[in-house]
Amino acid sequence: MNEYDFREALRTTMTAAPEPPPMDPSAAVTAGRRAVRRRTTLSLAGAATAVLVIAGLAAGPARQWLPGDGGGAGWDPAGAPSAMPTAPAAGNTKPTWPTEAPGRPQQDATARSGPRYEQGRKLFAELLAVVPDGYTTPTGTARDGIPLQDHQAAVEDKAWGYLASVAVRRQGATGRLLAEVHTRGNGLPTTPCKLARAFWGMGGDCEVVTAGGTEVGVVVRPGKDDRLDQWAAYRHPDGTVVYVAQSRNATNADSEFPPLTALPLAVPELAALAGQPQFHLR
Amino acid sequence: MTDRDRAFAEYFAARSGAMRATAYLLCGDWHRAEDLVQSAFTKLYVHWNRVVRHESLDPYVRTMLTRAFIDDRRRGWSRRERPSDAPVERPAEPPPTDDRLVLLRALAEVPPRQRAVLVLRYWADMSVEDTAAALNCSTGTVKSQAARGLATLRAVMTAGPPPPHVRTGERP
Numbered sequence: 001m002n003e004y005d006f007r008e009a010l011r012t013t014m015t016a017a018p019e020p021p022p023m024d025p026s027a028a029v030t031a032g033r034r035a036v037r038r039r040t041t042l043s044l045a046g047a048a049t050a051v052l053v054i055a056g057l058a059a060g061p062a063r064q065w066l067p068g069d070g071g072g073a074g075w076d077p078a079g080a081p082s083a084m085p086t087a088p089a090a091g092n093t094k095p096t097w098p099t100e101a102p103g104r105p106q107q108d109a110t111a112r113s114g115p116r117y118e119q120g121r122k123l124f125a126e127l128l129a130v131v132p133d134g135y136t137t138p139t140g141t142a143r144d145g146i147p148l149q150d151h152q153a154a155v156e157d158k159a160w161g162y163l164a165s166v167a168v169r170r171q172g173a174t175g176r177l178l179a180e181v182h183t184r185g186n187g188l189p190t191t192p193c194k195l196a197r198a199f200w201g202m203g204g205d206c207e208v209v210t211a212g213g214t215e216v217g218v219v220v221r222p223g224k225d226d227r228l229d230q231w232a233a234y235r236h237p238d239g240t241v242v243y244v245a246q247s248r249n250a251t252n253a254d255s256e257f258p259p260l261t262a263l264p265l266a267v268p269e270l271a272a273l274a275g276q277p278q279f280h281l282r
Numbered sequence: 283m284t285d286r287d288r289a290f291a292e293y294f295a296a297r298s299g300a301m302r303a304t305a306y307l308l309c310g311d312w313h314r315a316e317d318l319v320q321s322a323f324t325k326l327y328v329h330w331n332r333v334v335r336h337e338s339l340d341p342y343v344r345t346m347l348t349r350a351f352i353d354d355r356r357r358g359w360s361r362r363e364r365p366s367d368a369p370v371e372r373p374a375e376p377p378p379t380d381d382r383l384v385l386l387r388a389l390a391e392v393p394p395r396q397r398a399v400l401v402l403r404y405w406a407d408m409s410v411e412d413t414a415a416a417l418n419c420s421t422g423t424v425k426s427q428a429a430r431g432l433a434t435l436r437a438v439m440t441a442g443p444p445p446p447h448v449r450t451g452e453r454p
Contacts, residue, residue, distance in 0.1 A: 001436045003428075007404045013385050014303055014405075020312050023298045023319065025291035031320055032290065032327025039328060110331060154331050161332070201415070224411060 111153040116160055119281050120153035124164035126278040127179045132264050135168040142167075146251040148174075159186040162281055167250045167257075168264055174250040174257035175264060178228065179273075181281045184239040192217030196233035199243050201225070209271035216271040229263055234274035240282065244273045286330050293339060294323055301343055307401045308351045310390050322346035344406055345416040348398050352417075388438040396431035399424055 001009070111117040128149075131137055138148050148167035153160060165178040180199075182188060189195045193206035196217030204219035209232070217233045231245035248259040265273070273279070298319055305315035325346045326333060333342050389397060395417065402408045402416060403424070414421045 001432060001439060003404060003432065006400065006432060006435065009385050010307065010401075010405045014307070017306070019299070019303070020316070022295070023302065023316060025294040025298075028294045028298070028320065028323050029287050029291055029327070031324050032330075033287075035324045035328050152335075156329075156332050163335070224409075 111155070116153040116155075116162075119160070120151040120162045120164065123162045123179055123181060123279065123281060124149070124151035124166070127164045127166050127177055129278075130273055130276075131166060131168055131177060135170050135264060138167050138169050138174065142251045143256040148250060156182070156186075159183045161186075168260075169257075170260065170264075172258060173260045175260035176247045176250055177264065178231075178243075178245040178247070179279060180243040180245075181279060182241040183282055186239065186241055188235070188241050190235060192233065192235075195235055195241065196231060196243075199231050199233060199245070200227065202227065202231075207267070209267060211268060211271040212275050214275050216274050218267055218271050220267055230265075230267065230270060232267075232270045232274035234271075236280055240280055242274050242279045244270055244279070246270060286327075289334070290323075290327055290330055297340065297343070298323065301347055304344065304401060304406055305347055305351065307389065307405055308348065308394075308398060310386055318347050318350050321350045341408070341412060341416070344402065344408070348402060348416050349418075352394055352398060384439055388435045391438045392431045392434045396427045396434065399427040400431040400435075403428055 111120070128137060141147050149165070151162070151164040153162050155161075160183045162181045163178070164180075165176055167174050167176050169175075189198050192208050192215050194217070196206045196219045197203050199219070202219070202225040203223040204225075205221040205223070206217050206219050209216050209218050214234065219231050219233075222229060228245045228247045231243055234242050236242070246263050246265055248261075248263060250257045250259075301322065302312075302315050302319045305318040306312060309315055309318065322343050326339070326343055333339065389400070392400065398417060399413060402413045403410070408416065410421045410424050414424045417424070419427075
């Protein structure tokens with residue numbers, strides 16, 4: 001049996017196999033919500049335990065609240081750190097997200113107001129400020145529905161991610177600059193090139209570039225996944241990770257704009273930007 | 283229902299069938315295939331915002347599915363969660379034809395990681411590079427595992443299944 005025979009045999013076998021009825025999407029959504037709730041509850045339990053242990057050490061032998069203790073009086077969900085989704089009330093399968101200004105919970109992982117939203121907006125402003133001379137920054141939306149200027153702050157696992165993108169135009173051709181920051185506790189790789197190649201899981205050919213006395217990983221040529229053309233990655237000593245990327249295309253999809261013939265930034269410039277303090281957001 | 287729930291439910295309705303077929307080839311059992319699919323889609327739901335922004339959904343789910351299958355083989359699969367207590371309904375299965383039975387039995391004799399390579403490469407039509415990424419191994423390993431897996435299949439289909447005490451793979 002060779003590869004061709006095996007492929008054909010698989011198709012013949014599966015065509016003949018009677019399938020069960022389709023799976024229920026609503027049950028899948030319920031299971032997903034339950035997983036989110038369990039995850040956030042565990043996260044909070046860990047944080048609460050740590051806080052109470054510290055408080056216990058400081059205040060002497062006071063009674064400590066632990067998950068399943070039954071003595072939960074005094075545990076105030078509103079007092080939980082706002083960075084993470086909060087535990088929902090018992091019986092409620094819908095996850096509760098961090099609180100935005102003015103006191104509303106987020107609808108999902110994306111912050112649409114509040115300090116995290118402001119950090120996303122700051123990243124966007126800083127990215128606009130580094131657009132090279134000679135480029136304009138068009139606004140609006142491309143034909144594929146993707147905005148030409150955008151920013152987002154979203155809670156991801158134990159950290160926050162801030163993303164900003166700006167379309168850049170020169171002589172009728174449009175490309176894009178993009179910055180993404182992951183706060184401490186992001187779990188991303190530590191070595192420069194592993195970090196760079198981990199960006200969106202894209203891989204690519206990486207070089208270590210020294211910029212301002214620090215080593216920055218730069219993917220100078222994308223691999224098979226070429227959603228972006230070049231990107232630099234820098235991990236600050238506190239664990240914050242900054243990616244700065246550039247593309248000849250305005251969007252990843254079906255944009256009506258002709259692409260740039262050359263990238264806006266040289267590799268050393270891209271590497272230097274990744275280490276700039278204005279992108280070091282917490 | 284939030285935007286995420288709606289988008290997730292639409293994607294689930296569209297793609298869970300194909301993912302279940304992949305899972306069935308991996309594990310050889312529809313009940314367990316549904317458990318694997320549920321596990322993979324639950325991970326997708328948890329990370330929905332990030333995955334939608336940065337990755338293609340199908341490769342992500344296939345990767346989660348395959349890793350869940352391999353992890354199950356290490357741990358035993360009784361821990362898997364079901365979204366409801368209702369048993370999976372399915373039509374009375376007709377006796378499999380000889381060819382179908384032979385292939386499924388032979389596939390079950392292939393060690394799990396080799397089986398995963400075969401299913402991803404030749405059923406899901408994933409490239410060597412994507413298969414390597416899904417299994418967190420090198421492209422060279424994918425090529426060698428595919429060759430070994432096909433060799434095992436050839437041997438089993440030529441000779442018939444060995445008695446249980448000398449089987450190299452795990453029964454689904």
